[in-house]
Amino acid sequence: MGTDRLVVVGDRFEEFLANPGTIAASRLRADELGERELVAGQGLSGRLLAELAKHWDVPVPARRELTHKRSAENVLIGEPSPVDGVWTAPLVLDERNEVLADHITGQHVPAVALIEAARQMWTAVTELRYPPDGPSRFVIEQLRSRFDTFVFPLPATVRYRLIAHEQGPVGQRFHASLAISQRGVVAAEFDVNYRVIAGKLSAKQEAMAARQALTEVRSTSDSVMEESRS
Amino acid sequence: MLTNAQVRTTVHEVVIDLLLETQTEPPALTGREELHTLGLSSLTLARLVIELEAAIGVDPFASDVVISDVRSLDDLVTVYERGLAASTA
Numbered sequence: 001m002g003t004d005r006l007v008v009v010g011d012r013f014e015e016f017l018a019n020p021g022t023i024a025a026s027r028l029r030a031d032e033l034g035e036r037e038l039v040a041g042q043g044l045s046g047r048l049l050a051e052l053a054k055h056w057d058v059p060v061p062a063r064r065e066l067t068h069k070r071s072a073e074n075v076l077i078g079e080p081s082p083v084d085g086v087w088t089a090p091l092v093l094d095e096r097n098e099v100l101a102d103h104i105t106g107q108h109v110p111a112v113a114l115i116e117a118a119r120q121m122w123t124a125v126t127e128l129r130y131p132p133d134g135p136s137r138f139v140i141e142q143l144r145s146r147f148d149t150f151v152f153p154l155p156a157t158v159r160y161r162l163i164a165h166e167q168g169p170v171g172q173r174f175h176a177s178l179a180i181s182q183r184g185v186v187a188a189e190f191d192v193n194y195r196v197i198a199g200k201l202s203a204k205q206e207a208m209a210a211r212q213a214l215t216e217v218r219s220t221s222d223s224v225m226e227e228s229r230s
Numbered sequence: 231m232l233t234n235a236q237v238r239t240t241v242h243e244v245v246i247d248l249l250l251e252t253q254t255e256p257p258a259l260t261g262r263e264e265l266h267t268l269g270l271s272s273l274t275l276a277r278l279v280i281e282l283e284a285a286i287g288v289d290p291f292a293s294d295v296v297i298s299d300v301r302s303l304d305d306l307v308t309v310y311e312r313g314l315a316a317s318t319a
Binding site for chain 1: 274
């Protein structure tokens, strides 16, 4: 029976935890659940998910290096896998994630977390499917996003579909579409163009642009600077 | 140390090599061409600077010169000639 399922959610989703059938991660005692079925919601740490995985089918976070994050709690997706040309990964949001550091409004997962999950997804898929030759930088050229409905701290899925891939003289270019869905309904969609550029080349481009910007600001008259501040 | 003529030849050769990656028949270079009309993006320019540093041994854009100082191919040759002279002074 679906009503017997208990949804475990990170403590920081306080308002969502007021709903019946939920339990805060800090109150969970696996040995007291008996035969009750557990659903891993959002806000759980990788350590707790690994513990729960011993008893239930729950997602676990992807390797940090795939998402270009240094801290495990900042990983937002599970390891992507391809099915019929579409890469899929579970949303795995740790409540200590940097995108939730300031506050959570209401019961839903903030849009900024979904944007970051999409970024991690295209990064991870690219690392798996088109691994760069050496140190590289991922550069976003264009990102369009659309949010159709709330995503709550419940299981959710991130999907990546490659639209175009081009190997050019200064790196690889990608065009992809992504969707985050929950309960079979698409809640957010993204359309992204990004490049993967050799780290040395990207650093040189950035350094030249930074020096150019600084030179222009230093030589700009005070009146123009005042205008830019107004 | 490279002569000014060798610096000019090197700059032109590296530019042509870069243009050949995206154009089947790049124009014959006179030196008067403006860099943006050659189709060099900021990323391609960064690559040009990296390759010229390997070939000539200096990167004038690391300290003294900003990219807006360089309009034409002749300007680019000049900053490398000056950069090379300064590095050996």
